């Protein structure tokens with residue numbers, strides 16, 4: 001049973017502090033939307049779907065504070081709550097998808113009493129969380145058909161249970177393949193600078209008893225050239241209408257290497273990660289994070305004081321390098337613009 005990094009119990013949001021893994025398993029408690037926003041910004045919780053789930057609960061907490069006689073008075077105040085949460089991180093579209101869904105829920109239930117509306121919003125956040133894990137299991141099954149028995153699968157960053165409400169996307173495919181009886185070995189890129197692969201992917205796969213080998217990011221090409229990797233599967237933070245995909249920094253590099261070595265490169269993501277409002281990857285905002293993530297490992301200084309640093313937290317893999325995109329509504333490849341529109345619209 002894979003971990004659920006976000007729990008809602010007795011009106012309290014509990015989230016595992018992913019900054020402390022794998023050394024410490026510490027759960028933090030939240031009831032205030034401002035604290036939830038800070039948790040997203042500081043990566044207590046991270047991972048596109050998980051960020052959306054946390055923001056949904058944050059919005060519900062913010063709604064509880066609003067004193068308004070009716071929806072017309074409530075709506076502008078709720079907009080301010082959602083705007084503060086939306087300002088936390090720019091790349092993962094699931095954050096904005098979840099907040100828009102909470103605002104649509106409020107509007108749809110505007111006839112409720114203020115207390116009824118606030119309770120309904122908590123229910124919507126709970127449904128977003130429950131739905132995310134459910135669809136990850138479906139997505140996982142859809143993708144598992146692409147993973148051969150005995151496959152050695154490279155992944156980058158953490159697109160596992162810790163990046164979602166549970167089960168994971170890229171690692172959801174791995175879990176589903178294992179549950180289908182396949183022998184799967186994972187190679188996890190450590191994923192500098194925040195080390196989601198070393199600290200999170202290795203941790204959660206070991207907890208589940210799934211074979212995992214940790215490698216440094218600069219080892220992937222060598223191991224591909226030696227025939228030690230059979231395919232690549234990663235998550236996503238935002239997929240543009242043409243299939244260009246933003247994911248953790250270094251994903252583009254892995255995609256280039258996979259193409260060079262003739263290896264399949266799969267992206268696993270829920271429909272909520274697809275952003276049809278942007279035509280291609282050049283429009284995806286790329287978060288630049290604090291320089292200290294590069295110059296330090298915890299308190300240990302790794303670079304000279306004052307050195308110039310870049311720290312883009314994501315990059316964009318062009319659709320042409322992506323073998324297939326795995327979602328809960330099916331697996332698509334080829335003409336991504338048409339295929340993604342079909343998936344999102346739900347039309348066959």
Ligand SMILES: CSC[C@H]1O[C@H](OP(=O)(O)O)[C@H](O)[C@@H]1O
Nearest residue numbers: 046047048159163235236247248
């Ligand atoms: C299941 S999507 C996870 C996605 O989010 C990660 O970014 P971050 O850890 O900075 O939130 C990374 O891009 C993963 O692929």
